[in-house]
Amino acid sequence: MTIMEYLKKTMLFQKKEAFSACELVPDTHRLGIMNAFTHGVEGNFLQGDTLSATGTQLKNFDLILF
Numbered sequence: 001m002t003i004m005e006y007l008k009k010t011m012l013f014q015k016k017e018a019f020s021a022c023e024l025v026p027d028t029h030r031l032g033i034m035n036a037f038t039h040g041v042e043g044n045f046l047q048g049d050t051l052s053a054t055g056t057q058l059k060n061f062d063l064i065l066f
Contacts, residue, residue, distance in 0.1 A: 015041060
């Protein structure tokens with residue numbers, strides 16, 4: 001793998017897969033989606049309770065903000 005292929009693969013991961021979120025409050029959920037869109041980030045942004053069945057749809061996390 002060349003350095004350019006590696007960088008392209010890493011950038012694609014950062015843009016499409018690295019970020020996910022689950023927010024209970026609808027207005028905050030929309031704000032988070034708008035923020036991600038503004039910064040060119042795609043991901044899995046769910047609205048719901050992380051302690052319910054909705055939380056099982058998320059991947060493992062390195063960082064949790066509350």
